[in-house]
Amino acid sequence: MDPGPLQIAIMGHPNAGKSSVVATLTENDSIGIGNTPGTTTRSDRYPVTIDGRTLIEFIDTPGFQNPGDLLEWFKVHRDEENVAAAFIRTHESNELYVHDCELLRPVSEGAGIILVIDGSTRIRQKDRDEIELLRLTRRPRMAILNNMTDRENYQSQWDSELRMSFNSVREFNAHRATYAERIDLLNAMKSIEQGWEPRFKLAISAFEEDWDNRIDQTIETIVDLFRTVLEYKVSKRVDPEKVSTRTGEKRVRTQLVKRLEEGIRRFEKSAQQEIRAHFRHNVWNVPPGSLLMEDLFSEQVSHGLGLSKAQLAVAGMAAGGIAGGLLDTTTAGVTLGAFALLGAAGGGVTAWIGGSALTRMDIQRMLGSVRVTVGPVSRDGFLFVLLDRILLYCARAMNWSHGRQGADEDAANRVPEKRLEPAGFAQDLSASQRKSMVRFFAAARKGRDSPAEEAFREILGTTLHELSVGTIDSREGV
């Protein structure tokens, strides 16, 4: 028989960050979080449902309003089998204890306890009262030190105070927790009570598989973005007179490039929205000055992201070398690799000096009119910028905690954003990875399938996984 969902009551003092912890654990930013105390006024249940079956229910409770009274009553009635239920029976008609009864109700029904404590402040009397009264409930319990600031001087005091009364004590910043930290916390929860382990194992495994799935979906989105951008052309039929002079030609080109850029911005935006949906973000905040806020074609973005000229030249040489190598093959090797050499040199030089134009213009003369086409993007440098931007966006989406909506981003003592020099991820790729990418760009530009696409997917997969587990920096704030 199904024993029903495992219930975990998230308890604590008002404004300790209980709702933030639930929102971050369940990746649910629809949970109301405010930085004014008392936002949660009733016990709300947030089930974790896997294939229609609820395994765990996190219960976000209101804060303690009368911890001193509760402790006094609990001490007097400590022999009650279910002291929480007895308290509710006695006090539920008294409106002064409405929140205390509400928060104790899940405990009286057998829920496990997670006490959320603002670990950035010193231990106060009410904290001691709450710790003691929760001990008297005799339910499995864990304490979370939710330090949302840069102050760490009370951590050890809290730790020793809590260890006496709680099965487990963990530090967890609900505003900044990453995927890996979230999974770590869930893993810690499973060990609080032996009976919890199977359900937590299932839930953690579902969270992990779901995460991998999201990464795969993100890879699809990015590959689609590049395929779309690399096949995108803009054309216009014009009067031959209009392109008969250099100035006229330049004017038409400028108009079409503008349209091409608008199209690419649209594709990028749409990919970003998809990525945001993959990681279930409804509430979002990008810091001012972030490269994500700048225009894709702006100077700041092109300087801050992408590859250096030298790196581009090396990657371009690889692509040129391959094209030349194909020519060598057709001559059955008679040319002794001369084409490969020339191709590599050509590719490198083009990348070094010819990389300023975003795209080439094609003029097709027809009877009575001229068709002018720009696109697809021919500047590999821009594609690496686009790659960096979308990876930055992914990093933000993956590591933006769902509980952060309640953070006071203006607070003087908040955990500061890392100050990093504007830089993306492409710089850190190996030369062979960059070469694979250039090969993929070249094939996608021609609408061809290429083995390089698989390599591109692998590079994306590795980067996104490393961002998840924190092996590489998420460049928050860039």
Add this chain to the structure above:
Amino acid sequence: METKRSGSETTNANAWENPGSRWSVADLIDYETFLNADERKVRESPDARREIAKRDRALYLEGAGEAIPAPEFHTPAHRRETLHAWLDGRRRGAGGQERHDLPGETFTRSLRMAGLLAILAGLGAGTGITAALLRYDGETPVNVSWYVFVLVLPQLAMALAAAVIWLLRRSASLGRALEDLSWGLRLVRSLVAGLSRRFQARVPQNAREDTLARGGVAASRSTLYQPVSTWTFLVPLQAFGVAFNVAVIVTTVALLWFSDRAFGWQSTLDVPDQTVYSIVRTIALPWRPIAGEGRGYPGPEQVKGSRIYLNAKKEAYDPAHLRSWRWFLVLSVSVYGLLPRLALLAISLAARRRALAGLSFRDARSQALYRRLVTPSLDASARASGAGPEMAIPRTGQTTRPPLEPRTAPSGKMGADECLLILHVDVRDVLKDEDDSRLLKLVGNHTGWRITARRAFGASAAGNRDVTATVATWQWLSPPPRVMVVDDGSQPPITEHLRFLKDLRMVTGAEADITLALVGEATDSEPLPPVTGRQLSQWRQKIDQLADPYLHLVSLASLPREDA
């Protein structure tokens, strides 16, 4: 019930005995159709992705999820079986017309029809050509050379060529030769592409992009399924060959059975009879053990006796020699025509089955679907059930504690400018002796009062009761009573604190002057910092709700300029 997820423990060994064999060409076509439909849906509305994922997971749990042992996950066999189960589910879920319109069944019927037509064409061609080659006017014997050249040697050459290509299929030289052959094809293809571009230039951009996208998808899919499609289309071709040879044999036997025909050979060159005999004997090599000389093929005398000379009278020929070729002809077609065709048909069928069984479904679209299927559907997006009552604000006379015990002994007397200081224990505990003068100064700044006595509250409920009981016993020489309460303003106000203030009001009287002074988060260097503007405002909201006109709220230390 245990959740059916990737770790499902239910097993069904039968489903795995012959993995992959369930896929047919019709399945592949329907599979692609459903994938395209889903992709279109997602393109039209990205929100459809979630619905599709939900539907696919449900299909998986209904079908394959039951039958798959956990260790098999992410193996090719598991992927094939899972995707097939999904296809079955999608077909079941398709409505009447949609199901009827699925192209897989139509393709199967068309292929069957093509096979039938190929058989009919083979039978017709075989019968016609044989009848023409064996036409006998009763004067000149039928020339067996034509029969062999038309019906046997080309088929033998084709079978040999197929065998050579098969054996050398991986050699580079053959690859280059085939590439050379394909140059012509490429030329045609580029011509078609050029024409197509000109045509596309005239259609609207949306339609053009759609056509290109479809073309791209079709091209990428055809690469994936190339082995399957090659063998699939070879089957009707081989059926044609088999039917052709059967028709040749049946027609030949029928003509032999129902008519008396003379067969011979002729040559303008001076070809020795012995040479022809040797060729015939070599051709008959495969059936010599069962149908020997004189029966399965003509002997030297019969070869010699059946040579046709110009102007020779038919009486000059021995009828037995002229008939001696008949079974040679039948057996030649059987061995060099029918048998290779049957073998190729069997190979085509087996290869098609093998290609179907070997489909890995590792392409991006299939992998994405597979992931959707095997990944448990996780939902933790529940919304809050609604707002509850706000925190309780104690009303006058509202108490939950035992009535205050009257104290008989007075605590002391309070002068005109004197007050009672009540410190919260959290504030008291961080104060050092040297902070005392500053505290007194700050209190004085706000009220001008001198502190005569001090108490602490907040240590326990009983302690609070004791404090209020003590306050009640003070004698105020110059009423109203004056009480300064210093509380920790860095923590949000809670009912318990408000109730203490209310109790204090009860024991000091309705017009007693009570000042609540808040201090902020203490640090090692500053035990009495000011509260922030936000904290003060949070407290003010609650204090205002107490509706006590003689209760003043202040920040003990001055607020920072921006907060003030």
